[in-house]
Amino acid sequence: MADYQYDVIFVGSGHANWHAAVTLRQAGKRVAVVEEDLVAGTCTNYGCNAKILLDGPAAVLNQVHAYQKEDIITGDLKINWPDLMKYKHHVIDPLHVHLAQMFNAAGIDLLKGHGHLADAHTVHVAGKEYSSEYLVLGTGQRPAKLNIPGKTYLHDSRDFLSLPELPAHITFIGAGIVSLEFADLARIAGAEVTVIEFAERPLRAYYDQYVDKVINVLKDAGIDFHFKEAVDSVQALEQGYLVRTASGLTVETDYVVDATGRVPNVEDLGLDEVGVSYNRRGIEVDNHLRTSQKNIFASGDVLDKQIPRLTPTATFESNYIAAQILGLDAGAINYPVVPSIVFTLPRLAETGVTVAEAEADAAQYRVERITYGRNMLFQTKNEPEAELTIIIDSKNKLVGAAIYGDDAPDLINILSLIINQHLSAEELSQMIFAFPSASIGVLSLIMAAMRK
Numbered sequence: 001m002a003d004y005q006y007d008v009i010f011v012g013s014g015h016a017n018w019h020a021a022v023t024l025r026q027a028g029k030r031v032a033v034v035e036e037d038l039v040a041g042t043c044t045n046y047g048c049n050a051k052i053l054l055d056g057p058a059a060v061l062n063q064v065h066a067y068q069k070e071d072i073i074t075g076d077l078k079i080n081w082p083d084l085m086k087y088k089h090h091v092i093d094p095l096h097v098h099l100a101q102m103f104n105a106a107g108i109d110l111l112k113g114h115g116h117l118a119d120a121h122t123v124h125v126a127g128k129e130y131s132s133e134y135l136v137l138g139t140g141q142r143p144a145k146l147n148i149p150g151k152t153y154l155h156d157s158r159d160f161l162s163l164p165e166l167p168a169h170i171t172f173i174g175a176g177i178v179s180l181e182f183a184d185l186a187r188i189a190g191a192e193v194t195v196i197e198f199a200e201r202p203l204r205a206y207y208d209q210y211v212d213k214v215i216n217v218l219k220d221a222g223i224d225f226h227f228k229e230a231v232d233s234v235q236a237l238e239q240g241y242l243v244r245t246a247s248g249l250t251v252e253t254d255y256v257v258d259a260t261g262r263v264p265n266v267e268d269l270g271l272d273e274v275g276v277s278y279n280r281r282g283i284e285v286d287n288h289l290r291t292s293q294k295n296i297f298a299s300g301d302v303l304d305k306q307i308p309r310l311t312p313t314a315t316f317e318s319n320y321i322a323a324q325i326l327g328l329d330a331g332a333i334n335y336p337v338v339p340s341i342v343f344t345l346p347r348l349a350e351t352g353v354t355v356a357e358a359e360a361d362a363a364q365y366r367v368e369r370i371t372y373g374r375n376m377l378f379q380t381k382n383e384p385e386a387e388l389t390i391i392i393d394s395k396n397k398l399v400g401a402a403i404y405g406d407d408a409p410d411l412i413n414i415l416s417l418i419i420n421q422h423l424s425a426e427e428l429s430q431m432i433f434a435f436p437s438a439s440i441g442v443l444s445l446i447m448a449a450m451r452k
């Protein structure tokens, strides 16, 4: 057998890779991680973690507002954006250092620089070559960039997450998850917000009725939406910018965020030279996450995959690859249901079989609407509009759910657990849950629906 320097080299240090790196090192493998930016990747430094930290005070204000409407709480509260940003830096900035320290303590070599495959067993980093039996490509995605006149004035999600001052007016191009989460946060923090979307509808992967409910709330709160509009230029004014669309719509604004999607980091990796197949959606893999070069795996957002590109799916793939390399799991990757959340206020969440899929197969599925916000008002924080739609199969098992409401993130996790464990109403009724809580209220209504 060839004598390689490492057993496994990971290109990229995000969730797609670092979990496997730690597991394999703990199992005695010689492991290196190549990273050209901050260790820990997008989620930690420029994505989920940073976002949810900024979202915290917005969620509090949203809850306060639910009681202000009834005059139960009075007085003005507002977000101090520069201080919130300082808090974000205080919490988030050390995280990449901690992970690098953990690598060091574990005996994982961190190779700083851009990784480029020289052949199927060799990675070129910062002028040196490193050889390995296995390679794992977890290079993630980056924000797409519109190629229009004035593109240099466009900012991306990373810029927004580090904005030192909140601009008075922000325009978001695109109405995807990134845009809607940030637009709502900026609105609650005190900015005026415009969203310009190319398509007729936003968030196609989510239950359309709940998407409409969220968009209506955001519209009522003052966000100015324009659908079926393609931005075709941004012009600098004496103060601020003028965003123009193909139809002639113009918006004067102080800051423009290009949130038109994300593209996989497949360029300048040596994929063509080494014979690793990829396309514009990402790296192609078989059902064992092996690329067209069998000693090279790919993981996380850079994959051409059907399931959502999220931190928990990247982590799942990372753990699966570690088990493959250790010879612990010979089977094809088998994803459980994947919950996903849009962190607007109110939140949206989905898991399992969708409402659209269920409605298209009435012989197999039953769709039940549960207005838990109204029915369980004493167990929610004055959110009478909160509701969920569940999908029940012909064996009376829960197989899918869509949720609209602020408790969606925790509720969707519980419902995903029930789906993955194939729990029946009988089995659920044998368990004791803490009371009062949003989850016990929802569970009691779901059990009743499952027994129908």
Ligand SMILES: Cc1cc2nc3c(=O)[nH]c(=O)nc-3n(C[C@H](O)[C@H](O)[C@H](O)COP(=O)(O)OP(=O)(O)OC[C@H]3O[C@@H](n4cnc5c(N)ncnc54)[C@H](O)[C@@H]3O)c2cc1C
Pocket (backbone or CB within 6 Å): 011, 012, 013, 014, 015, 016, 017, 034, 035, 036, 037, 038, 039, 040, 041, 042, 043, 044, 046, 047, 048, 051, 113, 114, 115, 116, 138, 139, 140, 141, 157, 178, 265, 268, 269, 299, 300, 301, 302, 309, 310, 311, 312, 314, 343
């Ligand atoms: C604004 C935002 C909010 C998000 N919010 C959520 C959320 O709430 N929940 C959720 O589940 N997901 C969320 N996501 C998605 C989540 O961040 C990704 O699914 C996750 O980070 C994917 O992990 P990854 O390891 O595949 O990629 P990444 O975390 O992007 O890691 C890839 C790493 O590879 C490095 N790299 C790339 N090419 C090379 C090279 N040639 N050489 C060396 N290094 C290289 C990059 O620098 C990067 O550090 C969000 C994303 C964004 C942008």
Ligand SMILES: NC(=O)c1ccc[n+]([C@@H]2O[C@H](COP(=O)([O-])OP(=O)(O)OC[C@H]3O[C@@H](n4cnc5c(N)ncnc54)[C@H](O)[C@@H]3O)[C@@H](O)[C@H]2O)c1
Pocket (backbone or CB within 6 Å): 146, 173, 174, 175, 176, 177, 178, 179, 181, 196, 197, 198, 199, 202, 203, 229, 230, 231, 259, 260, 261, 262, 308, 309, 310, 340, 341, 342, 343
């Ligand atoms: N809560 C979460 O889990 C979370 C949060 C943020 C991001 N993410 C991840 O990041 C991914 C990317 O999210 P995203 O919001 O950047 O992309 P997206 O693809 O979800 O949305 C981009 C939107 O921009 C629109 N668009 C494209 N070109 C346009 C143009 N020229 N003019 C106007 N609109 C245009 C598209 O029609 C689409 O609605 C998500 O799919 C998800 O995997 C997840």
